[in-house]
Amino acid sequence: MKKKPLIILTGPTAVGKTKASIGLAKALNGEIISADSMQVYKEMDIGSAKIRPEEMQGVKHYLVDVLEPDEEFHVVRFQQMAKQAMEEIYAKGKVPIVVGGTGFYIQALLYDIDFTESNEDTTYREELEGLAKEHGAEYLHKMLQAVDPASAESIHANNVKRVIRALEFYKLTGQRISEHNEKERAKESPYDFFYFVLNDDRKLLYDRIDLRIDQMLEEGLLEEVTALRNKGYTKDMVSMQGLGYKEILDYLNGACTLEEAIYILKRDTRHFAKRQLTWFRRERDVIWIDKNEYDHDEAKILEAMLSYVRERTDISC
Secondary structure, eight states: OOOOEEEEESSSTTHHHHHHHHHHHHHHHHHEEETTTTTTTTTOOOOTTOOOOOHHHHHHHEEEBOOOOOOOHHHHHHHHHHHHHHHHHTTOOEEEEEEEOOHHHHHHHHHHHOOOOOOHHHHHHHHHHHHHHHHOHHHHHHHHHHHHHHHHHOOOOOOHHHHHHHHHHHHHSSSSSHHHHHHHTTTTSSEEEEEEEEEOOOHHHHHHHHHHHHHHHHHHHHHHHHHHHHTOOOOTTTTGGGGHHHHHHHHHTSSSHHHHHHHHHHHHHHHHHHHHHHHHOOOOOOEEGGGGGTTTTTHHHHHHHHHHHHHHHHOOO
């Protein structure tokens, strides 16, 4: 059976995915599925650099502005919601274009990774949650390091939920979740896909990150986080652990000055971009699109991506 087409456009934060994605969608009769762990939330517009309605240029977007900030969003939920969106897009005779920087989400969708839940013993999960509260995230991360070094390397210590899931998986199955995911990832993709990674000179990228954060502050990031805090949203929630939210929350809660919060936000966003690039370099079947090679010309970049599509498929472009 002929595989269905799937376009992926990813890359580090602030590289310029939004504009490029609209060009692709228009040229390929596509609709966009967001693979972003923050843009899915309502009321979190500035800190997530959420695409504005006028920027969409009439292109339908899925998984943007659909969850409340107190709802959980994780890879399994993303996979389920994205598959449903893809079915809607295919039913219209259009091409799904997955856009965003969350590499694990993209991998899960592209290779249809199986996240079948075991019958959990919730007492162990509760025990781990208690350890995290008592001893901190680093303590739990060291536990993971001891049993599954590969997972510990790929999961940030602050991502307590993923650390707990990895420890829980090991306890329940006796298998490292990193090995399970590697086997799943080795599967052939059920899609005829193009996996574009947009990249830029590191200094230019870091300058863009700093500039974007300055613009977020000018646009009202402080006020946005204050409003969320006033509604009772706390740092314990998945949504409020996102870059831009946890740092400003620390300032609002008196843990640091505003200058310190901004410094930490810029530094950690640069580190995040570096980790994103490390992730994409490990992926297979990736097509790197270096903006330098196209003189940062949006039209040339779009044409380069379309030429790859034309070479291998009969998608009209």
